[in-house]
Amino acid sequence: MPSFTVPPALEPGDTLAVLAPSRPPAEPWFSVALDRLRETFGLDPVVYPTAERVGAEEPVPPAERATEIERAFADPEVRGVMAVTGGDDQIRVLRHLDADVLRENPTRFYGFSDNDNLRLYLWNLGIVSYAAQLMPTLALDPDLHPYTERYLRRALFEDGLGVVDPAEEWTDGWYEFDGEPREWRPTDGHGWWLGPDADAERAVEGRVWGGCYSIVSWHLETSRYLPDPDDFDGAVLALETSETLPDAADVGYTLRSMGERGLLERFDGVLVGRPKSFNPRVDRDRDFEEYRSDIRDAVTTQLAEYAPDAVAVFDVDFGHTDPHVPLPLGGLATLDARENQLRVD
Incomplete structure (x- = not known):
């Protein structure tokens, strides 16, 4: 079994890269989720190009998504990376990833569903990752559920749940x-x-x-x-x-x-x-x-x-x-x- 690294925790005010390594986002939930990242957790979400394609029918090619994942992990200003939502094809992204870039820049990644493809890839590199993403974690219901908020806060700002x-x-x-x-x-x-x-x-x-x-x-x-x-x-x-x-x-x-x-x-x-x-x-x-x-x-x-x-x-x-x-x-x-x-x- 690889030795595991828990990437450094975020702090309020930190930059959180928002990516679409699976399906692109849609409105109105995308804006709701971004607002909750800012107002509830005090983070600074920076929307990357794949996630700017709001309402797009198809994701960008797998190699482009892989390059964007690497860029977010390697950026010293980025303290965390969060996927917008799931999908059904992310396994095609994995062969385009440079494992050394991710291994040398362990960053907290948040995603699940189709994004478990990337999380299983990170497991092989000994990098801990978390099952949360903009949709559905942050975007459902008129208010964020207190249970979800409690454990997401720990996943963002603490070393364990x-x-x-x-x-x-x-x-x-x-x-x-x-x-x-x-x-x-x-x-x-x-x-x-x-x-x-x-x-x-x-x-x-x-x-x-x-x-x-x-x-x-x-x-x-x-x-x-x-x-x-x-x-x-x-x-x-x-x-x-x-x-x-x-x-x-x-x-x-x-x-x-x-x-x-x-x-x-x-x-x-x-x-x-x-x-x-x-x-x-x-x-x-x-x-x-x-x-x-x-x-x-x-x-x-x-x-x-x-x-x-x-x-x-x-x-x-x-x-x-x-x-x-x-x-x-x-x-x-x-x-x-x-x-x-x-x-x-």
Whole structure:
């Protein structure tokens, strides 16, 4: 496993580069998010050319996006880099990146969903990165949710997130700025699972690898950007299923394939995000409770087979439901089954 660097924390007044390494931004949410960076967090967002293409249908070519990422990381005035939103093609950017430029200029990167492609690339370089971006982290709802603000503030200005408590309420509603407020539902906390060979008296500690299920699947399929299998020894696998609402069976099949490849057994812990179950743009109808149960069953079935001493935590508030925690890839996660406490530093 590489030795990890937590890039220096930002301070109010610092420059934050705003990039579109995936899809370009759109209005009105882009202006809302920029205003919140300035007014809520006191940062100075500098919009780079890829993010100036507001409303564009397609991103710029992958090589241009890679060059802009390198330029932002190498700029000594830039203390952090934040993606505007996700997309579906960022894996094409990675082969154009100069790893030495990023390695020699470790900078806090914020993004998730399609941006987990870049975050997994940074993991291989030993650079910790954070699951937050302008949309949806900063742009949804009339006000920034206090839970999201609390943990994003830590990801921006501190060296670790500390104890990650479950949110008291959540939503996967589709927010429209000129529509009705989203419906929020109470949570029932984190769900803990101990493998049949797990020691309930020990705390599992490891570096977080993973992210959006779709992106992790791409990396498993291509193999081009996977770490050495030995680098997974003692790590913590993170998975969240995003707005594509994949079948729970497919999640299980992917984990089974990891098991047959000799990868799943290497992880000491697993974090599973609260699954998003609603997306009006996807032709699937998911009942949340049933979907959540099916995903949990699919994950635990494969863990029991291939990683029977693992500890898993379900319904962690990272990913595509709101509010959410900017879970750092490469961060050191502690899954304490004794206290039912999750900590990420």
